[in-house]
Amino acid sequence: MPPTVYWGGEVSSSIASSLLAAAQSLATPLDIAVSPMSALKKPDLVALSSSPDPLIFILQTAENAEPPEDAERLLGYFKRRTHPDTLLNGVRFAVLGVGDSNLLLDRQSTSAKDCNQAAQLLDRRLGELGGGRLLERGEADERTGLEEVGPWIEGLLSVLGGGA
Template sequence: MELRTCREIVEKIVMQLTVFWGGELADGVADQLKQEAPDGFEVEVVAMQSYGKSDLEAFKETQMVAVFLLQTAENNQPPEDASKFLRYFKRKTHPETMLTDKLKFAVLGLGDSNLLLDRQTTGAKDCNACGQLLDSRLEALGATRIHELGLADERTGMEEVEPWIKGLWEALGKIE
């Protein structure tokens, strides 16, 4: 029987991270996360539109570490490919403990304040209603936030994405 060192065993430990994306802007960021994943992380990228009712119900039973990348389209609405996913979490019938001890999460909202030109001042906070809603709703359902809500604006060239991703990897490295 071959003896392995503790180091060899620890090096094989991999954290499974699921990245859910909804919207065109989110697709590119999801690919970026997968490509830039540090050693020790296995990243699965999933389009929100591909999750059916039974998949969504699995959130109630499965322990998972997940990142949600969600674009806000015009009129503070989710893109069509993410609307069913967001509606699921918005249900008022879910118990407040539905995700307690089951989901560790981070949310990055992606928007475009160019769509809000009727306002005097606009910024990333103004064009990311869907990301903000999902973040607060996951927390209200008992999920554990592992990294602060990120808000990015296409008008500023999405400059907020890189620092948020860097902070995400740091936060994920501290999860036990």
């Protein structure tokens, strides 16, 4: 089974497609699967905790620091405090957050870090549950044209063995 990219949010879908295209265009193409977070049912979520293949999450933060509706089940599952802190031992993961600091007009200055709360929560929780990061969490901002996405994809592809 190849690494799987799970996306949540409309913009995240587009980024997941770009990641897939980049992986397939490498001199030695990487096999990557792409799936919406909304497709994950409870048995699928449980199976993630023993995945031998890397898990990649591209997660958008909507208004009021909330995840998009299609990501609520996944976030809710990992937020449970009843999980042992070894739930994800041996699981490798990467998280890219996508936000829009234009939604934070009430602040004097904003950055990608201010509009990616859903991805920050997911990344922190996956680490707390014993998962191992493939690379540092990426945080992109629609206000800056998502300029942070390209370098994050290059880094991910490099870590996955495809170089960039």
